[in-house]
Amino acid sequence: MAFDSFSAFIAMDGHGPYVWACYGVFFVAMVALMAGSVRSRNAIIASCRRGYETQADKSRVASPTPSATFTRVNIPQD
Amino acid sequence: MNAETRPTVRLVRSSVGALAAMKGVFARDMKVAFRQRQDLLNPLLFFIMVVTLFPLGVSPEVSFLQEAGAGILWVAALLSVLLSLDHLFRHDFDDGTLEQLVLQPQPLFLLILAKTMAHWMLTGLPLVLLTPILGVMVHLDGNSIAVLCLTLLIGTPVLSFIGAIGAALTLGLRSAGVLLSLLIIPLYIPVLIFGTGTVAAAAEGAPVGAYLALMGAFLVLAATLAPFAAAAALRISLSNG
Amino acid sequence: MWRIFHKLGSPKWFFGIAARFMPWLLAGGLLLLMAGIIWGLAFAPEDYLQGNSYRIIFIHVPSAFMAQSVYIMMACAAVVTLVWRMKLADVFVKAVAPVGLVLTFLALFTGAVWGKPTWGTWWIWDARLTSMLILLFLYGGVIALDRAINDEKSAARAVAVLVLVGVVNIPIIKYSVEWWNTLHQPATFKLTEKPSMPAEMWVPLLLSVLGLYLIFGWLACVRMQAEILVRERRTRWVKTFVTTGKV
Numbered sequence: 001m002a003f004d005s006f007s008a009f010i011a012m013d014g015h016g017p018y019v020w021a022c023y024g025v026f027f028v029a030m031v032a033l034m035a036g037s038v039r040s041r042n043a044i045i046a047s048c049r050r051g052y053e054t055q056a057d058k059s060r061v062a063s064p065t066p067s068a069t070f071t072r073v074n075i076p077q078d
Numbered sequence: 079m080n081a082e083t084r085p086t087v088r089l090v091r092s093s094v095g096a097l098a099a100m101k102g103v104f105a106r107d108m109k110v111a112f113r114q115r116q117d118l119l120n121p122l123l124f125f126i127m128v129v130t131l132f133p134l135g136v137s138p139e140v141s142f143l144q145e146a147g148a149g150i151l152w153v154a155a156l157l158s159v160l161l162s163l164d165h166l167f168r169h170d171f172d173d174g175t176l177e178q179l180v181l182q183p184q185p186l187f188l189l190i191l192a193k194t195m196a197h198w199m200l201t202g203l204p205l206v207l208l209t210p211i212l213g214v215m216v217h218l219d220g221n222s223i224a225v226l227c228l229t230l231l232i233g234t235p236v237l238s239f240i241g242a243i244g245a246a247l248t249l250g251l252r253s254a255g256v257l258l259s260l261l262i263i264p265l266y267i268p269v270l271i272f273g274t275g276t277v278a279a280a281a282e283g284a285p286v287g288a289y290l291a292l293m294g295a296f297l298v299l300a301a302t303l304a305p306f307a308a309a310a311a312l313r314i315s316l317s318n319g
Numbered sequence: 320m321w322r323i324f325h326k327l328g329s330p331k332w333f334f335g336i337a338a339r340f341m342p343w344l345l346a347g348g349l350l351l352l353m354a355g356i357i358w359g360l361a362f363a364p365e366d367y368l369q370g371n372s373y374r375i376i377f378i379h380v381p382s383a384f385m386a387q388s389v390y391i392m393m394a395c396a397a398v399v400t401l402v403w404r405m406k407l408a409d410v411f412v413k414a415v416a417p418v419g420l421v422l423t424f425l426a427l428f429t430g431a432v433w434g435k436p437t438w439g440t441w442w443i444w445d446a447r448l449t450s451m452l453i454l455l456f457l458y459g460g461v462i463a464l465d466r467a468i469n470d471e472k473s474a475a476r477a478v479a480v481l482v483l484v485g486v487v488n489i490p491i492i493k494y495s496v497e498w499w500n501t502l503h504q505p506a507t508f509k510l511t512e513k514p515s516m517p518a519e520m521w522v523p524l525l526l527s528v529l530g531l532y533l534i535f536g537w538l539a540c541v542r543m544q545a546e547i548l549v550r551e552r553r554t555r556w557v558k559t560f561v562t563t564g565k566v
Contacts, residue, residue, distance in 0.1 A: 012370075013365075013370050013371050015370055019371060019374050022432045023356070023360075029421055037542050040545055051552070052561065052562065247477050251467045251468060257464065261460040264456040264460065267453055268491045268492055268495035271496065271499040275499060296491075303487065310401070310480050314473050314476045
């Protein structure tokens with residue numbers, strides 16, 4: 001251990017704010033980058049799943065019923 | 079613009095040599111530019127205006143201007159070349175001439191070399207010619223002005239060559255102008271450093287031959303490599319369609 | 320040989336391999352980085368010149384080293400994109416550029432904060448700081464160009480050209496900035512060139528560099544997986560992966 005006490009470790013002979021600011025920003029940035037990457041990957045997986053489900057729903061609904069119906073309308077000619 | 083002001087590129091037959099094709103492209107670009115003189119004047123006006131801003135914005139004192147003058151002129155020249163780059167391929171892209179150029183049997187990078195040289199004749203060279211007047215206005219001494227003109231004479235073609243890559247990459251994109259500056263300015267830094275550094279060395283009375291030779295090396299490097307990169311970028315941008 | 324090459328080019332194959340290696344990369348990276356940092360912060364001896372502020376080195380040097388090597392890796396991938404049109408190479412460039420940007424920013428930030436107690440100022444136009452700043456601009460340009468082009472294939476190839484132009488320029492930029500620096504100010508402090516660094520200092524430094532390297536590998540895998548999923552979302556293997564979790 002290079003320091004006598006925990007408070008000396010935090011103070012770092014007056015250089016504490018600089019050292020801890022650096023480490024703080026480093027960790028915040030790295031954690032944000034890592035968490036953001038994982039989250040966006042998972043979001044893509046989720047959106048793919050939703051896409052497949054709606055596709056499946058559509059094909060299930062669409063197949064038994066005809067896609068469009070026509071009814072004859074009589075328009076009086078005169 | 080109407081069709082009369084823009085002579086179409088004469089489709090060169092494959093029997094015509096590459097040199098003749100380059101000559102044709104060069105002559106055509108000059109002709110087009112001289113039919114639209116405003117496009118020629120705008121970068122020059124911009125150059126003068128940017129230089130004017132510094133005495134007004136920072137300090138009109140002779141000592142400051144003498145010290146910073148070369149830097150101011152170089153930065154202003156760099157910015158006005160950057161401004162003019164948008165025209166390098168844009169009009170030809172819009173009216174389809176560029177696609178014809180890509181389809182020519184002659185190697186594309188040679189044609190781009192010719193186009194870039196025309197671009198330099200139309201923007202870089204006038205800037206160099208204007209520099210002595212502005213140099214006097216920022217109180218540079220005669221020797222510094224001469225060296226400054228020399229560095230700009232060697233440096234502005236480098237700016238045009240590197241810029242051609244950026245112009246080719248951003249062709250046909252939205253907000254191409256800003257993007258072009260973002261891509262190109264970092265690559266301009268060495269030219270700027272050596273351009274102003276040479277003038278600073280000359281002001282201290284040091285010999286500048288070595289610096290000028292180094293800038294010449296930049297020019298050779300840019301002239302040989304940049305047209306290849308620009309040709310590749312142009313093909314990509316055109317296939318983007 | 321060619322079979323391996325073709326396999327390497329296949330996004331599906333990479334996806335599976337990445338999934339297998341990622342836990343190890345993450346665990347190893349975190350372990351090494353933490354070990355290096357804790358050792359460096361608490362146990363490494365104080366520097367006789369700079370006092371405790373030198374402890375920033377244990378994150379500054381890894382970030383700066385990675386920032387530069389990521390650009391070199393991107394340039395290698397760019398060559399592969401242009402020559403062999405391998406899909407994975409441009410997935411790599413696209414996935415990794417923002418990571419490089421963040422690492423460059425971290426190197427600059429920690430350098431600036433380190434400069435305050437050492438040089439008495441946040442920023443000096445030192446050759447290294449300036450060329451790192453230019454590297455930051457290069458990363459920014461790559462990301463901006465990639466975002467600006469809608470078509471995936473053209474974006475990949477345009478970005479590859481830009482990265483290669485940048486990598487040709489990096490030595491020129493570095494050299495010119497160093498020359499400019501000596502022209503403008505006589506030699507200042509050299510940050511890392513101590514006569515000799517005791518083992519208690521360089522071993523933790525090495526550990527944290529390796530740790531960050533592995534974490535970068537993990538990050539690249541995660542981001543490449545995401546990009547691959549977007550590009551291949553219409554294929555059958557993505558569908559089975561999304562619904563069953565198996566590749």
